[in-house]
Each structure stands twice: as C-alpha cells, then as structure tokens.
Amino acid sequence: MIDNTELWVRLARVPRLGGQGIQKLCQRIPFSSLWSSDDTALRLSGLSDKQLTAFRAPLNASQQHALRWLEADNHHLIHWGHPDYPYLLSQIASPPPVLFVAGEVTALSKPQLAMVGSRQASIDGREAAYQFAAGLVIEGYTVTSGLALGIDGCAHQGALEKGGQTIAVLGSGLSKIYPAAHRELAKQIQSQGALVSEFFPDTAPRPSHFPRRNRIISGLSVGVFVVEAAEKSGSLITVKYALEQNRDVFALPGSIYNPQSKGCNQLIKSGAKLVETPVDIIEEVGVLTDCTILHQSEEQSRGEDNQQLPFAALLDTVGSDAIPVDVIAGRCQLPVHEVMMQLLELELQGQVTAVPGGYVRTRRGK
Known part of the structure; x- marks a missing residue:
C-alpha cells in the first residue's frame, strides 16, 4: 500500500x-x-x-523530489477535497488537483485581492502598487500576486511592510523560484504568507505555465486589480480568467501618453471599475468576501469541536443503504460539486464509503 x-x-x-x-x-x-x-x-x-x-x-525523479520537499517544515500539499483547499478556487472551471504550499496554509482561505500589472512599470505605477497593497492589508485583506518584477513585486512588498499577509502564485515549482531576483522576497513572503504552485517543486518556469498560474491568482481572489498594464499585457490574461470566474475587475487609470496605462484605460472603457483609493475596491467585493469569511468560519467551528463530526448535515442523510449523490445533494440543498467535495473529505476520514449506487455510512461518532 x-x-x-x-x-x-x-x-x-x-x-x-x-x-x-x-x-x-x-x-x-x-x-x-x-x-x-x-x-x-x-x-x-x-x-x-x-x-x-x-x-x-x-x-519518477520529479515525484520523488516532491515527496522529499514535503518533508521540510512549512511545506504542504493541499489536495482537492482537503479542508484547507481554498473554497473560491474550488469553484472555478479547472481547479488544480493539488497545490504545493510553502508557508502559512490558512492564508489561502482568507479574503484575498489580486494585484497584477506590468513588469516594466513606471515609477508612479510601482508607488501605486505599494500604497494600494498597504491600504488593502490594513483593511484585513490578503494581497495575492505572481512574484513577477514590477507591479507584482511592489504589491508584495507593500503588504509585507505593513505587517499584512501576501500570497505569491508561481509559474514554476517552489524549488525553482522565478525570477531569481525575487528569491529574497519569496523568503519574506513564505514567513509572512505563502508561496503557492500547482507545479511539482522541481519544475522550471516555462511560458505556458504563466497563463495557468494566472487562473489561480484570480481564482483565489474576490477581485482583480490591474495597476498598470500595456495594451497586450499578460495581466489581461488574469482579467480574462477573472471575468470567467465572476470576479470583480478594477483598474487604475493612467495618462493617455503612457503606453503602460493603455491596458487599464481600455479595461475601464470596457466596464472595469475605475479605482482611486482602496475603499473603491472594498466597497465592491462584499458578497464574495462574505462568502469566503463564512466558509472559513464554518471550517473553524467544525475544527473547534472535536466531538462534532464534519459536515454533520450531510452525514445525517447517509445510512447503511447506498444513496446516490444527487439525492444527497437534494436533501442537503447543496450543489452536487460541493457535496462531492464533502463526500471526498469524509471518505478520506473513513466516515463514508463509495459503493455501487452511491455512498454508505462507515463510521459514526459519539
């Protein structure tokens, strides 16, 4: 075995x-x-x-390296159906089956705002990224970005220096920090937040990895804020995913003479909210923020009572006779995909067993 x-x-x-x-x-x-x-x-x-x-x-060598990497302190593998798997990310069209995490796992389940933008950012853009990130963490949000040069790095730094949490999602494995210039920044993020990747730890960065990374950045977050972006910026890929995932999109306006602002100005013309202060963002992201907080509170309350079984309402619908998933979903008044996540977690804990025709109860608590 x-x-x-x-x-x-x-x-x-x-x-x-x-x-x-x-x-x-x-x-x-x-x-x-x-x-x-x-x-x-x-x-x-x-x-x-x-x-x-x-x-x-x-x-293979990559899998063996991953198992060794996971033996280190504060190195984690969070899989689909795990109680620490971020709720909002689990709702996207193609959630990664596993996440490798270095740092504080619980940061992934807190309300996050994504900040993205140009690698060739202007001085004003860098300052705005830093100040907005600082303002957002003061209001209790975690700042999520991609560790890239330019806007991403300034957003991480603004969050760190105000004592807030920040998450960096990488387009490489966590043993291959990219860009190399941000290795020290990555260490700071790991100690005050988390580094995250769906790629095995020894995976080198490749151009095809970054769009996949971007869907995770937006998927983790209640909204995406584009600070500065050219007309064909990679940041707009994150916006595309955000719209597909029903996330709010925000943009900082810039001079019509600054080519690094053309992407943001176009987003505003297309319906993104024009942002001047962090309050402009916070006022718009209430529903998903409340959803994230509620889900986290439910997970915490379940963990605080050791005598209470997880997903008690769902467990009450499962007995000794096989019950189909759609019937369980109907009884619990929950979406089928959410019921499947709960059932998978319960199966891993030995509470239920999948059998032909559905699920049966395998163990009852006190």
Whole structure:
C-alpha cells in the first residue's frame, strides 16, 4: 500500500485528469481503494490506458523530489477535497488537483485581492502598487500576486511592510523560484504568507505555465486589480480568467501618453471599475468576501469541536443503504460539486464509503 500523499502525487501526474477528473473517478472507486483496485476496474471507472500507465508507473525523479520537499517544515500539499483547499478556487472551471504550499496554509482561505500589472512599470505605477497593497492589508485583506518584477513585486512588498499577509502564485515549482531576483522576497513572503504552485517543486518556469498560474491568482481572489498594464499585457490574461470566474475587475487609470496605462484605460472603457483609493475596491467585493469569511468560519467551528463530526448535515442523510449523490445533494440543498467535495473529505476520514449506487455510512461518532 501507499500513503495518501504519494497517492495524490501520483494522481497529480496523470495526464488530462485534473481535480474534476479525480472527483469523478472517486465517485466510482473509493479514494482509499484506488491503488489496490485492479486495472480493469480503473479502466471501467474512466482511466484510459495512457492514464493508467502513468498512475501505475514507478515514481519518477520529479515525484520523488516532491515527496522529499514535503518533508521540510512549512511545506504542504493541499489536495482537492482537503479542508484547507481554498473554497473560491474550488469553484472555478479547472481547479488544480493539488497545490504545493510553502508557508502559512490558512492564508489561502482568507479574503484575498489580486494585484497584477506590468513588469516594466513606471515609477508612479510601482508607488501605486505599494500604497494600494498597504491600504488593502490594513483593511484585513490578503494581497495575492505572481512574484513577477514590477507591479507584482511592489504589491508584495507593500503588504509585507505593513505587517499584512501576501500570497505569491508561481509559474514554476517552489524549488525553482522565478525570477531569481525575487528569491529574497519569496523568503519574506513564505514567513509572512505563502508561496503557492500547482507545479511539482522541481519544475522550471516555462511560458505556458504563466497563463495557468494566472487562473489561480484570480481564482483565489474576490477581485482583480490591474495597476498598470500595456495594451497586450499578460495581466489581461488574469482579467480574462477573472471575468470567467465572476470576479470583480478594477483598474487604475493612467495618462493617455503612457503606453503602460493603455491596458487599464481600455479595461475601464470596457466596464472595469475605475479605482482611486482602496475603499473603491472594498466597497465592491462584499458578497464574495462574505462568502469566503463564512466558509472559513464554518471550517473553524467544525475544527473547534472535536466531538462534532464534519459536515454533520450531510452525514445525517447517509445510512447503511447506498444513496446516490444527487439525492444527497437534494436533501442537503447543496450543489452536487460541493457535496462531492464533502463526500471526498469524509471518505478520506473513513466516515463514508463509495459503493455501487452511491455512498454508505462507515463510521459514526459519539
């Protein structure tokens, strides 16, 4: 047998599977039984021959490095369905199956505002990024960005120097900090927030990684604030994801003579909110902020009472007879995807078991 961490490391490297694919797989085979299931059962549950080969293959060098990396202090693997997996991120169209995290895991579940912008930022743009980040953390928000040169770095620094939390989402593995000029900044972020990546720790940065990183930046956040961006800036990719994820988009206006402001000015013309102070942002992001706080409070209250089982309302609907997921969702009045996340967590804890036709209760608390 292999432990749960190695099982997630294996699943994360299965091509074209992803978080939702793992969720569907676990609807057919209990997570705890995936490794011990025979190949025929895994094929019938949806794995292709190529996926099955990747799942069964001996751990490659990257996977072995990841397991060693996870042995260090404050190094974590947060998987789909884990109680620390960020709620807002779990709601996007393609949530990563695992996140590698260095630093404070709980920072990922706090209300976050993304700040992005040009790598070739002007002096005014850098100052604005610093000051807005400082203002946002004073109001209790975590500032999330991508550790890039320019606006990203200034946003992280503004948050850090005001004693707030900041999260950096990388387009590389966490053993390959990029850009190298921000290695010291990354250390500060790890001690006062978190470094996050969906890529295995030894993964080098590649151009194709950064759009994927950007969907996580917006997915973690209640809104995206573009401080300074050229007409074809990579920051606008983050905006595209934000709109797809129903996040608010904000932009700082700039001079018509500054090419680094053309992207922001165009966003404002297209409907993004023009921002002059942090208050302009905070006034607009109330609903998602409240949702994040509520979800975090529910998780904390469940953890504070050791005698109370997690997802008690859902557990009350599951008994000794198999109950389909859609029936459970109807009884709990919850979306099916949220019910699946709760069931996966309960399965990992040994509370329920997936069987043909649905789920049954396997253990009851006091």
